[in-house]
Amino acid sequence: MIREISVKGLRSPSLLVDRVLEKMKDGILVIETDGEEQIKDIENLMKKIGYKMETDGNVVKIMVGEIKADKTINVVGATCPGPIMMVSDMLDKMNVGEVLEIIAGKNALTDLTEGLKGAGHEVLSVEELGDGNYRILIKKGEKKAEAVASVTIDELFIINTTGTGNAEKAYATFMMADIAKKMNLKPTIFLMMDGASLALKGECDKVKHPDFPKLGDLVRMAIKNGIKVYVCELSAKFRGINEKNLEDGFEIAGAPTFLNYLSKPNVRPVWL
């Protein structure tokens, strides 16, 4: 069961939340808040009563007991685009509002959460299971048509397709990300095709132009500055790159993550 309440304007939202939780046996309580202060108040309450909570902007989700999923699907072991296709097929057959439980490997985690969010579904919870797999609960939603309005572009999506085979483009990828960060444009890097070669452990350290710092140092600086670097799962597999020889801080993702970024109106793609 999913219950939604709003605590906007309340000084002590925890009092109301506590009363609502008393009546709930299981499910998810979605609370709309004013911001940080109210979230803190709810967080203190959760610490007392021991329920798990997740914050997504101004919305707080509280998990009460075990959520019963209407359907379950296991996509462990499937390579991109397998998981998203299997899950989409399943969601097509479900009704809006029903909950789907997905058991997935780490490789498909970002794809599923990002891709399904983009398709209008709601990610209720992501839980790590003991065996390295994840349990994702998705509530089926409907993609709402958004009214076209003027949009400020505040994110850069830098796509590299050449890797260390073209050192200049490899440098440009991380330098552009660094400059974007300084200009308050949130940069995200996606390495695909030959670009995936940059994700091989130690590969970037081999590239050093006399006039620039070592590429490996630029990469580490980007990761340290919180720039997300995704590597296409299929391209990585083609090149024998896996979790074991993946450069630290890089994340394997797939087509759904890539397309989700490209479909956001506030994101400008940069192809290299």
Next chain:
Amino acid sequence: MNEVIMLVSLSVIFGAMLSGFATFRMTGMRLMPHFASLIIAFILTLASLFVDNNIVFYSAIAFQIIAPITICGTICNILKTQFQNTGIYSSHLALMGMLFILAIGNLFI
């Protein structure tokens, strides 16, 4: 001691040096041992055309064989991880392959 083959080898090395410069710039200026051995092979091959000395002749052949071998480590990595870029390296690779066969031909013909 076939001067014609040696002259062909020299032209192949010269061509390889030019195409090698392009790949050298592309890949972020690495490949140092390969770069050095190719230049030494060029100097020795050129010298062997003018100097009638067995040591110069055999060391020229040795470096003609060493030069293509030194690229193996890098090119294997490129073929494995950046195969869509290999078109750029193909002219250099072709000349390196030719140089290897010419060097062996020089030794036995």
